[in-house]
Amino acid sequence: MPTYAYLCSQCGHEFTCIMSFREYKTAKVTCPQCNSPEVKQQMTSFISKTSRKS
Template identity: 55%
Template sequence: MPTYAYACTQCGHRFDAVQSFSDAALTECPECGGALRKQYGSVGVTFNGSGFYRTDSRAGSSSTGAGGGAAAPAPTSSKSEAKASPAASGS
């Protein structure tokens, strides 16, 4: 079950409550009876397994250095060969 953080809007009392997803949110401060607001914080995320690191999805050489960016790929020879031969004319 998740832990939710609450803060009172009147007295500033802060506390955590373990509640089910189906439970209604708390609305009354246990200290003063004032209105509560649910507090949202950052969540620590851990990625496990392959595919989460830069080197996992790279093929070929793994240069981690001076260039910094990806270089444009060299043109393939099949395109230049196709342009060199003229199309057959139908006359």
């Protein structure tokens, strides 16, 4: 499943969500730290880098 990276506008916390594209379209993403719905989606290119197994 794809991983989506978010940055909270409220507290600056960065977090990732793993969900299907269908969930992504309907899900209301909130910050796990301050519970704010004010989150911005980040570029996820670094995810593929870190998840690569050597």
